[in-house]
Amino acid sequence: MTLPVMFRFGLARKSEIRTYVRGAKTVFSRWARYANKNARVAALRTLINSRLNTSRPSAEKVPPCTVVARPIAADGQFSYTTWQIELNDSLVSRQRLTQKQQASLANTIYHEARHAEQWFMMARYYALRKKKRQGQTIDQLAGIIHQETSIKRDIAKKAAEKPLVEGSVEVGIAYGWKASFYGTGKAKNRRVRKAVDSTYAAYVRAKQAKAQGRGTQQAVRQAAIAYNNAWNKYYQELPEEADAYRQERAVVRGIKGQRI
Numbered sequence: 001m002t003l004p005v006m007f008r009f010g011l012a013r014k015s016e017i018r019t020y021v022r023g024a025k026t027v028f029s030r031w032a033r034y035a036n037k038n039a040r041v042a043a044l045r046t047l048i049n050s051r052l053n054t055s056r057p058s059a060e061k062v063p064p065c066t067v068v069a070r071p072i073a074a075d076g077q078f079s080y081t082t083w084q085i086e087l088n089d090s091l092v093s094r095q096r097l098t099q100k101q102q103a104s105l106a107n108t109i110y111h112e113a114r115h116a117e118q119w120f121m122m123a124r125y126y127a128l129r130k131k132k133r134q135g136q137t138i139d140q141l142a143g144i145i146h147q148e149t150s151i152k153r154d155i156a157k158k159a160a161e162k163p164l165v166e167g168s169v170e171v172g173i174a175y176g177w178k179a180s181f182y183g184t185g186k187a188k189n190r191r192v193r194k195a196v197d198s199t200y201a202a203y204v205r206a207k208q209a210k211a212q213g214r215g216t217q218q219a220v221r222q223a224a225i226a227y228n229n230a231w232n233k234y235y236q237e238l239p240e241e242a243d244a245y246r247q248e249r250a251v252v253r254g255i256k257g258q259r260i
């Protein structure tokens with residue numbers, strides 16, 4: 001069992017997931033009444049930022065994310081350089097959603113928001129490790145955090161204002177993610193992430209080739225297996241991804257009315 005499982009904090013708390021699921025169900029109950037895609041995205045943005053920020057005690061607040069929907073390959077993605085959650089616009093463009101689609105959309109947003117929480121914790125970890133006792137301004141510390149992590153400058157500044165507390169469990173948890181993404185695991189992490197993209201591209205190419213009569217079903221199958229391996233065996237096992245997927249599964253159960 002890993003540290004983030006033994007000590008749940010923030011979005012990983014069951015009570016938090018339940019509150020989020022209730023909010024998501026309210027948004028979905030009004031879905032058909034929103035004027036358009038932008039109105040739906042705005043409702044989802046308000047919902048997730050209330051969980052990350054406005055409804056939290058100040059010590060645990062995560063800076064709010066911008067949320068946009070556009071045609072992307074993945075269901076969603078979070079960028080720590082822009083502090084933005086991007087949603088695939090295929091679901092938010094629909095006037096009606098099945099329960100399965102609701103679960104998919106709700107869990108994607110929660111997954112990406114968990115990344116925002118993780119990255120803010122990592123930034124606060126850097127704030128703790130890089131802070132010097134004297135003469136260093138908040139802006140200087142923010143600059144160092146930004147340089148080391150590429151996290152958006154104003155977010156780095158917010159982290160510089162509240163370093164993690166030495167000796168707290170959060171330090172151990174943030175260290176695990178930091179080691180995976182920026183530290184000892186960095187080369188492997190980048191390799192695994194690249195393999196997901198390249199095997200997916202190869203799969204798309206194999207399908208196109210088959211459709212144009214240039215490729216075989218066997219080649220498509222092999223490409224699908226390679227992509228599936230890259231995704232399931234390696235990508236989902238990265239510590240920061242395993243953590244985000246764990247919350248995702250609980251959200252799906254909640255939307256379906258099952259126990260969280």
Ligand SMILES: [Zn+2]
Nearest residue numbers: 111115241244
């Ligand atoms: Zn992820």
